[in-house]
Amino acid sequence: MNADLITAEQFRMARAALAMSRADVAGMTGLSKEAVGVAETDPSRAPLALAQKLLRYYSAKGVHFAKDAGRIGVLLRTE
Secondary structure (H helix, E strand, O other): OOHHHOOHHHHHHHHHHOOOOHHHHHHHHOOOHHHHHHHHHOHHHOOHHHHHHHHHHHHHOOEEEEEEOOEEEEEEOOO
């Protein structure tokens, strides 16, 4: 999925699926806690590079972003 199509709710759900705080995600990605917060509240205000970095990080951790018939969500692959 393209980073510019991911919603704030999906970013929040991805972080929750990994049981991580904003500070945890910020520390692991090199982003500020505030930048992670912007992506989770209004991704349209966040630079695309920030969304792409979060998407790559969450994908590497096993999070799959899905959009189906107007519903959005995330799945955590546990292999």
